[in-house]
Amino acid sequence: MALSSESIRNVPTGPSRKGPTGIEPARVTAGQPGSDKGTVTLEGDTARIDARGIYYKTLNEQIREALDLGARTVILDHVNGQRYIGAGLHAQGVTLVVNGVPGNDLATFMDGPTVIVNENAQDGIGNTMNSGLVVVNGDAGDVLGYGMRGGRLYVRGDVGYRVGIHMKAFGEAHPVIVAGGRARDFFGEYMAGGELILLGLGESDDALVGSYVGTGMHGGVIFLRGTVAEHQLGKEVGVAEPDAADQARLEEVVGDFCRVMQLDATAVLAEPFVKLYPYSHRPYGKLYAY
Amino acid sequence: MAELTFVRPEFRVRIDRETCIKCGRCVHQCGWSVYHLDEEGRPIPDHAKCAACHRCVTFCPTDSITIEKNPLAYKDSDSMSPAHRKAIWRQAETGGVLLTGMGNDRPYLRIFDHLLLDACQVTNPSIDPLREPMELRTFLGRKPDFVQVAMGDNGSGPRLLTELDPQLKLETPIMFGGMSFGSVSLNVHRALAMAAKESGTYMNTGEGGLHADLEPYQDHIIVQCASGRFGVHADYLQAGAAVEIKIGQGAKPGIGGHLPGEKIDEQVSTTRMIPQGTDALSPAPHHDIYSIEDLRQLIYAIKEATGYKPVSVKIAAVHNVAAIASGVVRAGADIVYLDGFRGGTGAAPTVIRDHVGIPIEIAIAVVDQRLRDEGIRNRASIVAAGGIRSSADVAKAIALGADACGIGTPVLVAMGCHVCQKCHTGCCSWGITTQRPELTRRLDPEWGAERVSNLVRAWSHEVAEILGALGVNAIESLRGSRERLRALGLDESTMRILGVKPAGVGH
Structure with a gap:
């Protein structure tokens, strides 16, 4: 049946959409979806997508399509704020390279892939991530690694507020966030597992870390390269010098970070670290009357 | 002896010794460890632990158990109720936040119990759901503002062009x-x-x-x-x-x-x-x-x-x-x-x-x-x-x-x-x-x-x-047909907020 032989009608699904208030309903759309697709070139197992001006939903569809076609590396050029890159991707041995600044929720719910960002990145990276590696060759924003359960997030520069909130470990899964620069308030709040490492490299007028560090912490460990004052810490947090096992662990993790970021690990590790740990795995165990 | 508490048991567990066959099932069934057996094999209850969950009552083979409210009298006070007093005592003992389960059990107004449904009489006949189809199927999800339909001009039926959101x-x-x-x-x-x-x-x-x-x-x-x-x-x-x-x-x-x-x-x-x-x-x-x-x-x-x-x-x-x-x-x-x-x-x-x-x-x-x-x-x-x-x-x-x-x-x-x-x-x-x-x-x-x-x-x-x-x-x-509801015993402002008329007002 050809469309030309049909008449097209718009049938309302209910009474007038103009309510008694006379307010024209706002259009609810997921941004500005366009019909444009990014240009994809596939060479061997490497795909390249030009993301300039491409709507995020389309871009993420194209990334999944490229992986379905057998690409193991997907290079995204001219990325400019597209959200959810790598969201929910469950795959091993796959790498996404982001040239440009990705939008919020990069690698959210991600399970396995490697994401390399050759610029700054925004908020919500690695939200509830299960495994994989995210490398940001610049600064990153707030709420990184929220509820992160496994994998690693390496940020070359500074990170924002609420980084590593409610990170947790389980069995083999052991999340790690390393930031080369400084962090703002609520670093490691509610932390339940894994490791947060803050290096404070380079010159800056900013404090190494903000206030309320580890508030509500009941698992995991935080290493700071430098010092922290008592008033900056949550009341659930203890301070210690790293012991030999901690030192070995730092050498491994910070060593890997430095290898990825091409930094001198020996110089970075030469400065003293402090270790922050939770007093209890049951911070609210005595709060209630039964 | 347990530590002294002012909070006396809420319930009394009564066991009919005439009919109890000392099978011990109540001891095993109780998740609260209310019962222990004495040297003669008789179940002895610790009233304070009873939650009135009726597990033992249900499984007692001779119906020998009953649970009663503890009749213990408190000096009347409409303000400082026994519940308030017990809460204070428990908190004075522990310094803790009182915990509970299930839903709010306080006697706030139950609006559902003040709403009455309509029914048809004479001019608008009711329907017998046992003999006629009655559609309860419900789709949850976003519905479009309008649907675009293509109508065939050669007598073919309408065809939906709009892509619907998942439901x-x-x-x-x-x-x-x-x-x-x-x-x-x-x-x-x-x-x-x-x-x-x-x-x-x-x-x-x-x-x-x-x-x-x-x-x-x-x-x-x-x-x-x-x-x-x-x-x-x-x-x-x-x-x-x-x-x-x-x-x-x-x-x-x-x-x-x-x-x-x-x-x-x-x-x-x-x-x-x-x-x-x-x-x-x-x-x-x-x-x-x-x-x-x-x-x-x-x-x-x-x-x-x-x-x-x-x-x-x-x-x-x-x-x-x-x-x-x-x-x-x-x-x-x-x-x-x-x-x-x-x-x-x-x-x-x-x-x-x-x-x-x-x-x-x-x-x-x-x-x-x-x-x-x-x-x-x-x-x-x-x-x-x-x-x-x-x-x-x-x-x-x-x-x-x-x-x-x-x-x-x-x-x-x-x-x-x-x-x-x-x-x-x-x-x-x-x-x-x-x-x-x-x-x-x-x-x-x-x-x-x-x-x-x-x-x-x-x-x-x-x-x-x-x-x-x-x-x-x-x-x-x-759905959303508030005209089919009437309120009985609700105040004006509640009825206005609910968009429901008082019982006795017709259409």
């Missing part, structure tokens, strides 16, 4: 509320999953992950993503028929959850993906959601991770619920799940359970009205929960503007819960809100599923009867 298909407007594995036992989850499949509806995992045993039922499961993100990962999100973001709960609006380490056994630990024995803390807010825009970001992150499945957002009924629901719809939610202040909980501070939030009846009415006024009612379905006790409540909630109802406490009652309100102790003798293996094995999932399915079937029949009496043949025709 949840319910055979009856009743679904099960979120209850986590951890707060309830795995057998409860198994029973609910089976019952959801049997009844053509959905269960909800709550915030505790999806146990591997439930995978065969995943088409009938809504998976929840709450602030603790327990058991949440890409495959979990993709497993469900839909994903629910839990912002709030009617029993404890504005506060998070603490599942105590004692309840985190191996199975719970594996499903929640957290270590055994540590507290599972769900923070009060999602720390990645501080605005409607942030909520939108999580909704679309979940849509991206699931290939655009429907996303439900669960909020507690609070004072500003209409504006909040409007924001939730504008953030892109396909379903708004409203939870009223009588909704149940596995554990909550008593002060929050009993004093925070508003009734679901009010919340449905104001949210439905607000979304209509703003012209966005079609963009999300409304599920009403938290205080639904019967099919009459379901019908009234739908007439007030809900698309479907969520039930939690009623399905637990169907499986043996006696509403003793001690869920938080983990000692549930009925094997429902406990992880102790000797207790959880008491609930046979297939038996539980059959009872829950029976309940849903019975309520569905009753809703069909109500529709027939109203002279309509589809639940669609009752």
Whole structure:
């Protein structure tokens, strides 16, 4: 049946959409979806997508399509704020390279892939991530690694507020966030597992870390390269010098970070670290009357 | 001797020594360790431990046990009630926050009990649902503003051109509320999953992950993503028929959850993906959601991770619920799940359970009205929960503007819960809100599923009867039809807010 032989009608699904208030309903759309697709070139197992001006939903569809076609590396050029890159991707041995600044929720719910960002990145990276590696060759924003359960997030520069909130470990899964620069308030709040490492490299007028560090912490460990004052810490947090096992662990993790970021690990590790740990795995165990 | 307490036992356990055969079953059945046997083999109760859950009463082979309220008199005081006095004594002893389970038990006005349904007489005939088709099927999800239809000019029928948003298909407007594995036992989850499949509806995992045993039922499961993100990962999100973001709960609006380490056994630990024995803390807010825009970001992150499945957002009924629901719809939610202040909980501070939030009846009415006024009612379905006790409540909630109802406490009652309100102790003798293996094995999932399915079937029949009496043949025709409700004994302002006329006023 050809469309030309049909008449097209718009049938309302209910009474007038103009309510008694006379307010024209706002259009609810997921941004500005366009019909444009990014240009994809596939060479061997490497795909390249030009993301300039491409709507995020389309871009993420194209990334999944490229992986379905057998690409193991997907290079995204001219990325400019597209959200959810790598969201929910469950795959091993796959790498996404982001040239440009990705939008919020990069690698959210991600399970396995490697994401390399050759610029700054925004908020919500690695939200509830299960495994994989995210490398940001610049600064990153707030709420990184929220509820992160496994994998690693390496940020070359500074990170924002609420980084590593409610990170947790389980069995083999052991999340790690390393930031080369400084962090703002609520670093490691509610932390339940894994490791947060803050290096404070380079010159800056900013404090190494903000206030309320580890508030509500009941698992995991935080290493700071430098010092922290008592008033900056949550009341659930203890301070210690790293012991030999901690030192070995730092050498491994910070060593890997430095290898990825091409930094001198020996110089970075030469400065003293402090270790922050939770007093209890049951911070609210005595709060209630039964 | 136990430490001195001013809090005297709430109940008295009476055993008829004439008929007691000293079988010891009461000792084994009691999850609260009320009984021990004396040297003659007679069960001796410790009244203070009794929760009046009736497990021993039910299983006593000679009906020799009865539970009475402790008749102990307190000097009358309408203000400083015995309940207030006992709470103060307990807190003076412990310095702790009083915990409780189930829903708000205070005698606030029950609006459902002041609403009456209409029926047809003479000029508008009623319908007999036993002989005529009665449509209860309900689709939850975003509906388009209009549909584009191509009409054939050669007599062929109309053809739908509009691509519809994904919908949840319910055979009856009743679904099960979120209850986590951890707060309830795995057998409860198994029973609910089976019952959801049997009844053509959905269960909800709550915030505790999806146990591997439930995978065969995943088409009938809504998976929840709450602030603790327990058991949440890409495959979990993709497993469900839909994903629910839990912002709030009617029993404890504005506060998070603490599942105590004692309840985190191996199975719970594996499903929640957290270590055994540590507290599972769900923070009060999602720390990645501080605005409607942030909520939108999580909704679309979940849509991206699931290939655009429907996303439900669960909020507690609070004072500003209409504006909040409007924001939730504008953030892109396909379903708004409203939870009223009588909704149940596995554990909550008593002060929050009993004093925070508003009734679901009010919340449905104001949210439905607000979304209509703003012209966005079609963009999300409304599920009403938290205080639904019967099919009459379901019908009234739908007439007030809900698309479907969520039930939690009623399905637990169907499986043996006696509403003793001690869920938080983990000692549930009925094997429902406990992880102790000797207790959880008491609930046979297939038996539980059959009872829950029976309940849903019975309520569905009753809703069909109500529709027939109203002279309509589809639940669609009752939805938001407040003209079919009348109020008895409600004040003017409540009736105005509900959009319901007083009984005696005609059309």
